[in-house]
Amino acid sequence: xxTELRDRESSLLRRLDPRTLLVSAAGxxxxxxxxxxxxxxxxxxxxxxxxxxxxxxxxxxxLKRLAAANVFVLFIWLTVPPTLPGEAVAVLGxxxxxxxxxxxxALITVKSNAILLSFLxxxxxxxxxxxxxxxxxxxxxxxxAFLFLFTCxxxxxxxxxxxxxxxxxxxxxxVPRNSPHTYRTIGNLLGLLFVNAADRSRRMHEAMLxxxxxxxxxxxxELKGSPADRRFALAFFAVLAGLLLLDRHPGAISWI
Amino acid sequence: xxxxxxxxxxxxTFAYPGRPALFREFSLSLGEGERLGLHGPNGxxxxxLLRLIVGLETPQAGGISYRGRLAAGEAELRELRRxxxxxxxxxxxxxxxxxxLEETAFGPLNLGLRRRxxxxxxxxxxxxxxxxxxxxxxxxxxxxGEKKMVALASVLSMRPGALLxxxxxxxxxxxxxxxIIDILRRQALARIVVAHDRDFLRQTASTFIxxxxxxxxxxxxxx
Numbered sequence: 001x002x003t004e005l006r007d008r009e010s011s012l013l014r015r016l017d018p019r020t021l022l023v024s025a026a027g028x029x030x031x032x033x034x035x036x037x038x039x040x041x042x043x044x045x046x047x048x049x050x051x052x053x054x055x056x057x058x059x060x061x062x063l064k065r066l067a068a069a070n071v072f073v074l075f076i077w078l079t080v081p082p083t084l085p086g087e088a089v090a091v092l093g094x095x096x097x098x099x100x101x102x103x104x105x106a107l108i109t110v111k112s113n114a115i116l117l118s119f120l121x122x123x124x125x126x127x128x129x130x131x132x133x134x135x136x137x138x139x140x141x142x143x144x145a146f147l148f149l150f151t152c153x154x155x156x157x158x159x160x161x162x163x164x165x166x167x168x169x170x171x172x173x174x175v176p177r178n179s180p181h182t183y184r185t186i187g188n189l190l191g192l193l194f195v196n197a198a199d200r201s202r203r204m205h206e207a208m209l210x211x212x213x214x215x216x217x218x219x220x221x222e223l224k225g226s227p228a229d230r231r232f233a234l235a236f237f238a239v240l241a242g243l244l245l246l247d248r249h250p251g252a253i254s255w256i
Numbered sequence: 257x258x259x260x261x262x263x264x265x266x267x268x269t270f271a272y273p274g275r276p277a278l279f280r281e282f283s284l285s286l287g288e289g290e291r292l293g294l295h296g297p298n299g300x301x302x303x304x305l306l307r308l309i310v311g312l313e314t315p316q317a318g319g320i321s322y323r324g325r326l327a328a329g330e331a332e333l334r335e336l337r338r339x340x341x342x343x344x345x346x347x348x349x350x351x352x353x354x355x356x357l358e359e360t361a362f363g364p365l366n367l368g369l370r371r372r373x374x375x376x377x378x379x380x381x382x383x384x385x386x387x388x389x390x391x392x393x394x395x396x397x398x399x400x401g402e403k404k405m406v407a408l409a410s411v412l413s414m415r416p417g418a419l420l421x422x423x424x425x426x427x428x429x430x431x432x433x434x435x436i437i438d439i440l441r442r443q444a445l446a447r448i449v450v451a452h453d454r455d456f457l458r459q460t461a462s463t464f465i466x467x468x469x470x471x472x473x474x475x476x477x478x479x
Contacts (some may be wrong), residue, residue, distance in 0.1 A: 129354030153352055156396065203349035206312050210337050211364030211414060220361035220375045 007125060008056025013234070014125065018134035020229040021122045024236045028118040031240040032111050038103065040247040041110040047239060054123040062188045069116055073109050080105045083084030128152040133219040141167070146217040158197045165196075260324040261285040262418045262446050263309060264342065268318035269300075270308060278304055281318065282473055284465070286418060286446050294450045295479065298466025302345070302450040303345065306420045309448075310342050313328030338367065341411030345422040347403035351395040356382065356406050359395050363414035383415040385439055401432025408439065419447040425456045454479045 007014065013021065032044045052062060081101030088096040123131065132149035136142070169185060176182045264285040271277040278301035286292060287421045294302050307313045309320060311333045319326050322336035344350045353359035369377065382388045387405055390398065398406060404424060411419065419452035424440075425433040433456065440447070440460045457464065460478055467473045 006409050127354065130356070149354075150352070153354075160396075200349065203344070203346070204352050207344060207350040208362075210310055210312075210354065211363040211410065212334070212338055212364065213362075214334075216373075218362075218365035218371075220358050220365060220371055220378065222371065222375075 025122040044114035048114040049122035293457040296467030339417040341416035347407040357391040
């Protein structure tokens with residue numbers, strides 16, 4: 001699963017075809033990142049929040065998830081405003097936070113949270129293999145679908161391998177400290193992890209070749225679209241088009 | 257009646273770089289329905305022999321034929337791999353799909369079957385092995401015994417002409433081991449079984465070859 005967020009079982013989004021959800025999520029990401037103004041971006045954020053509400057996520061776990069993801073945004077706030085030239089709004093020693101930098105960081109924050117909310121709402125609960133299968137059916141490049149699926153699987157394999165190595169070290173009394181022994185041990189474990197992972201992926205590739213794999217991944221999963229998918233996609237992309245229009249031609253909205 | 261062996265190894269010589277030869281001009285053939293057991297100490301070349309047969313290793317001399325055709329090029333090798341299924345020693349290396357059904361349908365899909373046909377064939381194979389209830393399970397959540405069984409199913413769903421099994425009962429409890437023996441005894445397929453467990457070999461093979469002896473591989477009448 002993409003996340004362990006529990007959603008409402010009766011949610012409309014749960015019943016949609018993974019292809020619809022994937023195309024919608026990609027459309028949202030493309031549209032939100034293309035928007036330039038802060039006000040339309042705030043509307044995108046509201047739209048993302050509405051999708052999350054439609055999915056029926058509990059508020060607190062959702063906020064915790066957003067907070068974790070916003071650690072990366074914090075770096076933007078620490079680096080962009082002091083480095084972007086412009087009118088200073090705050091000064092701390094040799095560093096001056098520019099108005100333009102703050103505006104840009106705010107824009108990035110709002111847009112990234114809007115994209116995050118949309119992805120959580122649309123793709124949370126869709127298993128990664130199903131996403132890979134949807135990519136294949138959407139005629140995404142075969143290599144992309146294959147890489148996506150196997151990267152997911154390999155990350156899991158590497159994670160399990162790391163757990164095994166770490167447990168083996170701990171069973172022999174290894175306690176990580178700030179010492180050369182700790183760094184050497186962790187270095188050895190990491191080295192072994194990569195060697196084992198490379199060996200494992202080679203053996204997996206051999207297993208695939210032996211079963212007739214010729215570079216194209218085929219999935220046996222059946223996907224079925226429904227009229228609800230078409231209605232959802234139509235409404236969803238109409239909203240995205242409206243947001244883009246509002247951003248590029250604010251006057252058009254007042255005309256409507 | 258066609259007496260051409262399914263597999264034949266003709267005067268194979270093979271050594272890993274910098275190591276003594278594991279096989280020198282070694283020949284072997286496997287006919288329809290034949291059940292060959294290979295045993296020998298660690299490092300005697302049992303797994304290597306299976307890898308040579310399916311083309312994962314290349315012999316320095318000699319050749320491997322599948323149904324009378326020398327597996328010399330890519331096309332012949334593909335043909336051989338479609339007809340000879342290898343069940344690897346470590347099932348974790350063999351299982352990479354998300355669910356058991358996807359895993360079992362992987363081979364048939366690569367054979368060009370339609371999605372529905374591949375799913376039907378996968379389900380049929382799983383049912384035949386008594387594994388139908390595992391179809392929707394994630395492969396990485398299976399027990400060791402279940403993984404072995406699913407690895408076997410994933411090969412059998414390709415309807416091979418011969419099976420190569422590398423330590424199929426290693427690390428299994430008695431129940432799982434017994435289940436594998438039952439399954440293999442019900443299969444009329446020609447096979448080569450590699451195992452340290454002599455009792456397992458006696459129950460799943462009828463002729464035996466010992467590897468790693470001073471004179472190289474040698475047939476032995478019984479274990």
